[in-house]
Structure formats: C-alpha cells, structure tokens
C-alpha cells in the first residue's frame with residue numbers, strides 16, 4: 148500500500164482533499180478521522196498537520212505527502228518536491244509599519260516575528276544581517292502593534308491581512324510557494340505505485356486547465372485552423388459528409404478557449420464547441 152500524508156487543516160487541506168477525490172481516491176468524511184484506507188486503490192491516507200508532513204516523509208515512514216513548498220523548506224527535512232499542484236499559491240515576505248525599514252539591509256539589531264523561523268534564519272544569514280527572531284504560531288501581523296517585534300515575515304496571498312494591520316511589505320519576496328507533492332530525498336524514482344499516483348494528479352491538473360474543442364472547417368482553411376489549435380500531440384481530423392469540409396478535435400488551454408473560438412469563427416470555422424475534460428492520462 149502506498150502511504151500518503153494529507154494536510155488535516157488550514158489553507159492546504161480542503162483543496163488537497165478535493166484534488167485527491169477528483170483523482171478517484173476515497174477521502175475522509177469526518178474531520179476527526181486520522182487514517183483512511185482506500186483498499187481499491189491500495190492507498191492509505193494519513194491526515195497530519197501540514198507543518199509535520201515533511202518530517203514524516205523524510206523519516207521514510209510515509210512514501211509521499213502533500214504540503215506547501217514554504218513548509219518543506221522551513222522544516223529543513225530531507226525531502227524534495229516532485230510535483231507542483233497549483234493551489235495555495237503565496238509569496239513569503241517581510242513587512243513593517245511604514246518608515247521602519249526598507250529591506251533586510253536595515254534589520255540589524257531588530258526583532259522579526261514569524262511562524263517560519265527556518266526560512267527567515269537562513270535568509271538573514273545569507274544577507275549577513277544580525278537580527279533576532281521571535282517564533283509565533285499565527286496571526287503574526289499583530290506582533291508589531293503589540294510591540295513583540297519591529298518586522299514580521301509571513302505568507303502573503305492577496306495582501307489583505309497586511310493592509311488590515313497597517314503594514315507594508317518591504318524588500319523582494321523571500322520565496323514563492325504553492326502546494327506540492329514531496330518524497331524523501333533519494334527515494335527510488337521508479338516506484339510504479341508512486342508513478343501511478345502522480346499520473347492521476349497530473350490528469351486532474353490537465354482536466355482542470357484544458358477543454359476539448361470541436362469545430363468544422365473548410366479544407367482550404369485547415370492549416371490556419373490547426374495553427375490555432377495544435378493540441379498536445381496533433382489534432383484529430385475527420386472527413387465530413389459535406390465535401391470540402393472536415394471536423395477538427397483538439398485540446399485547448401481553458402483560459403484561451405474564448406479567444407480561439409473567436410479566431411476560428413473569423414477564419415470561417417463553424418459549429419465550434421468546447422466540452423469539459425473530466426479526467427485524463429497524458
């Protein structure tokens with residue numbers, strides 16, 4: 148059985164479980180369930196704190212896990228990311244009250260509050276800055292108002308939490324993060340069970356970001372139409388009963404579908420349809 152760590156709460160949990168469900172795996176129904184066996188797919192899911200997942204995976208007790216790139220880096224665990232999942236995207240940034248500092252070069256002697264001590268300590272060392280770090284579990288934005296620190300380092304998605312606390316982000320982003328699949332460094336790369344799991348998740352990613360496009364076009368316009376819809380390998384072309392016309396079928400990036408439909412119409416294509424892809428193996 149493949150043993151997989153899944154975030155049990157927080158920003159990663161819901162999207163991770165939704166993606167696994169979409170990939171055909173059973174997921175827990177109750178938030179108190181700690182372990183779920185999916186015998187049909189020969190997988191065992193362990194619902195763990197997101198921050199602990201890299202540690203379990205690096206210990207070798209679990210084969211793979213879903214966590215945030217920032218949490219993996221912060222843990223210092225001996226694990227590596229093997230697939231990007233495209234949700235829980237964020238940047239990790241310093242922030243302060245306007246006028247306190249412009250970037251790490253001004254931090255000497257200051258105190259920085261964060262939940263990600265590992266990332267911040269490594270970044271300060273690299274920048275040659277001598278500052279103190281105070282560890283907080285969350286709601287880090289409040290630390291400056293309450294006098295615990297002059298600077299914070301935290302996850303920023305929309306920037307709303309920073310703005311609401313009257314803070315401005317300073318310096319370059321320390322890192323960008325998203326949900327990732329991780330495995331222990333040095334674990335075999337050709338484990339067929341892991342490969343199958345990754346293919347299923349990749350299938351979900353493709354199904355979410357592509358649509359299937361069908362249209363009819365005149366043979367003399369085919370080359371220009373195919374240039375607009377080259378597909379992944381190459382489009383399928385079928386003859387139509389109406390002479391001089393063909394039917395074309397091709398996968399298209401969902402976010403470009405409307406523009407491509409307009410361009411195909413201009414070219415003379417007709418009966419242009421898009422349909423959702425529910426699952427896929429590339």
Ligand SMILES: Nc1ncnc2c1ncn2[C@@H]1O[C@H](COP(=O)(O)OP(=O)(O)OP(=O)(O)O)[C@@H](O)[C@H]1O
Nearest residue numbers: 156157158159197215217235236237285302304324
């Ligand atoms: N608002 C957000 N938008 C996108 N990603 C986020 C957001 N907040 C946290 N994350 C990401 O979620 C992961 C942190 O998970 P964790 O569950 O510890 O955070 P959380 O949602 O703040 O939960 P908690 O506050 O209960 O600890 C990190 O990878 C982080 O980048």
Ligand SMILES: O=P(O)(O)OC[C@H]1O[C@H](OP(=O)(O)OP(=O)(O)O)[C@H](O)[C@@H]1O
Nearest residue numbers: 285286287302303304305306307308309
């Ligand atoms: O830029 P934003 O869109 O505002 O999102 C970022 C905020 O979201 C998360 O906080 P969460 O709500 O999980 O609370 P926490 O700070 O207690 O972890 C994160 O820690 C930031 O505070």
Ligand SMILES: [Mg+2]
Nearest residue numbers: 157284285286
């Ligand atoms: Mg949080």
